[in-house]
Amino acid sequence: MAVGTAPRTPAAPLAGALGTRLRRFTEIAREVLRNPTTLIGAALIVGMIGMAIFAPLLIEPNTPNPYQMPRDWGALNEPPGTPGHFLGTTQQGGDVLYGVIWGARTSLRLSIIVVSITVVIGLIVGSLAGFLGGKIDELLMRLVDVFLSIPELIFALAIAAVLGPSFGNIILALAAVFWVKYARIIRGQVIHIKQNEYVDAARVIGDSDLRIYMKDVLPNSITPVVVQATLDMGNVVLIGATLSFIGLAEAGLAEWGVLVSQGQAGISAGRWWASTFPGLMVFLWALAFNLVGDGLRDILDPRTESKR
Amino acid sequence: MTVAPAPEPAVGTAGTVASVVDLKVHFESKAGRVHAVDGVNFDIRDGETLGLVGETGCGKTVTARSFLRLVPMPPGIHAGGSVLFRPHVRCSHCSGSGCEECEGTGRQPVECTVCAGAGCAACDHSGFETIDLSHISERELRGIRGDRIAMIFQDPAKALNPALTVRDQIAEVFAQHRTSEVLERAALGTSRNPLLRRYVSQKSRLFEKALLAVPPLRSRRQRIEKVFDDMVAAALAETQIPNPSKVMQRYPHELSGGMKQRVMIAQALACNPDLLIADEPTTALDVTVQARIIELIKELKGVHKSAVLYISHDLSLVRRVCDRVAVMYAGRVVEIGPTEEIFANPLHPYTRGLIAAIPSRANDRGQLVAIRGTVPELIDPPPSCRFVQRCSFAVSICAQIDPELETGPDRHAVACFIHNPPEGAAEVPSFSKPTS
């Protein structure tokens, strides 16, 4: 309690605010690690992101393009346990283990790009709608409603189809679909905060809108955005892999959905491994981010605590 | 199980409808074990209204809920003691209108099945059938809930199910406890058809309902529904709800707060219980409605002659409604006695504080008197008087020994060393010697 009585120099409140935020962060981190389900999720995330980052160390990258599956034409359809091909090979002689490891890198790239683009778009659209209000708000929110009226996957599928089948276009398609939720969250926060008295108080003091935005709106929006972004890190890979499973990515790409799709042809002949392992990775990836995202939501939103 | 500090023998005197005997209900929490109710003793006599007063968190609601075992376990723990209940039947001498034999209550207790009235351990030496509510099976308990003991909850808006009509909610009570009566009134008393009996007691599954929706069973089902309608309307009419057969088709959210509480009361009194537990029945209501609901409870009590356990934190209210008052503090009953006696001659320093805190003309200088300090933490309390930290008369023994509730003259009991000093104590507290 004595900490709170620091001298009221102009720097002190800022340092205090930083301090409380830092303390809150460590508190949240501790909560995440205390709950067994979120702990499992966090461990999986660390493991898979580690695998993505250290992929070149774990398995020799294919030249010239490491994101392309290597081909071992001497070893087609080998079962797991084959020397040199721990998880077996595909019909085209691709090493399943290579696909699993480099697929993690592909997925990490995909999810980080899509989530950061969508957060930025959502931030801009949501802030504009919330701050400007009136006609612009109405228009933007109708747009959001329209976007929400087409099921995610089908919308992304249509966009990717029009743009032409390539992994880059999958990224674009996902970005075009996933920004909507952030726009809603941010707009809700802006309007909520605009109604709060302390913003009026800030106005009276003479704070500019921008300052209010930086000081009140953004910090208060962080929590729901972080939760949504965590969940989306998983969902983006799930939907992205589905799109490439359907066939919208380049055929030789080291990507889990592509591998499952290629392996599918062999299952009637009993070659289960080429689909099973990459698919398992998609599942684990989505599961991990879902576990942590849900855990975060419960921790950050006291109202849902009783529901756990 | 420790026996209560000898309540006066029930046999021969006014009957006791329920006794709380050294009841202990604890809660497991992260910080430790909370002794929410920690050795509570009191009796409720036939036809009386007993007020249970105390501050928020003193354990009065937990005590009340323990009658019907509605305390969620876990986190609650039944840590000892029990609630004894003596079911009654209509008085055989006056058939319910009230006479000398039943002291005007219209009911009489049932002879103990174990000792045939001689008095044994099973019936707490009363000779009357005594049910240990804390230890009987769920099934037996269900038979008592809503039939012999009913409860009115604090906030009728929360205690009524928003998705069921008033009629459906009250009908449930009859469905559970008056199955045969419903069948008889529908002129189906002799029917051997299990479908109908299951329908009345709401056990029907989907396919049975389908069978009952087509002739020939359809007309019988409609007759049963009509009986339910009549019974519910009669129950509602008793609470002076205008136009009951209209009101009962409504959903709770379509009714005002006062109306909802009337519905709760109608539901509670539907089976003419021996004991009605009213847990702050007016706290959630508008002030203007409160008085009318209190009058209604008093009036219906006069008609039904049920005993009432009236829980409240409002002393002036309790004074208006109750025959006797038990004052609870920090999980204990600290004083119990006839209402007039308590108000005229409060024995416990806490009761004195409470009464002094009632705004009245005596302290009308715009000041409200407050008891200093706050309620102590109930986590693993030490063996001392619970009130010691807030008491103006506390001496050293008050912090060392736990005073017990001891009966004095005029059936007025108190748990305080001022009145019942322990033998050989070096220093004895006294109202004439304020210590702080």
Add this chain to the structure above:
Amino acid sequence: MQIKDYVLRRMMVLPILIIGTSLIVFTLTRVGGSPVGIYLSHEMTPEEVAEIEQRYGLDQPLPVQYLTWAGGMLTGDWGWSGVAAAPVRQVFPDKLGATMELAVAAGIVAVALGIGLGTYGGARRDRLPDHLTRVFSISGAAMPIFWFGILLLIVFWVGLGWAPIGRSDADIFQSIAHPTGLYAIDAIIAVSWTAFVDAIWHLLLPAIALGFGTAAIITRMMRSSLVESMSEEYVDAARAKGLPEKLVLRRHARRNALIPTVTVIGLSFGFLLQGTVVVEIIFRWPGLGRWMADAVLRGDQATIMAYVMFTSVLFLLVNLAVDVMYAYLDRRVVLGT
């Protein structure tokens, strides 16, 4: 009265959303590829192409083109499907029947499983069954349908040889009438037990694959809203009336818990619809989804446009129905108390 107002208000938004969706779909198709493609079949001569361009006003400015296309959608001219080599409108009903059969079966699986498991787990909060249903609901939501479907095939089709793949093609289906296009129901109408069993047998795996994720979503919602309603005072009040625990659960807790669950069932219908694309590919099911996937890969724009329009309108209608149902179940929503 108020419910009617609410429904009217919701219905007034509907056309706006549909027009918005059609604008997006139209814009999308104009971004890539020649617009004339959607009306072309392969055997057309250049003269015929020019004639079609003129007929559909493709030499006109964009707004006119939009109106022509939208008018076509409304009047039943949905363009030419290159994949099916036939007009979209002509192939649509058959494929729709197959997809609806799958979606309905999966929906039944999902709702039954979801409400059942959610109630079972929620009523036993923090005990083993509850933990197990939570594992199910979390893993179900993260499960890639394409992988789960393949796992089912590996185990039950390749491994055990129990289940067939594809839609029932029993001879009997050639001989009976198809008034609904849903084989199982057609079989019932034709009173053919063998046909019915065969249809269900073929439906089983794809319906489970498709319903699994939705079941997980419903389970989760049902569990949490049941846990919430179990802690409501009216549940204690029901116990205080002497109701057995079974009735407390059925009449009081579950009834109220179902209300928020209904909205989730509506929302997860979209999840089910999009899942058909993947499930139909894996199980070789001749429905709309597989057609759409083929169309996407071969740039069959007419099919894509028709499919996206159809699914989103269906999705909107289902959600409208759910909202109305919700308002009916929980009148407090509308009355605002």
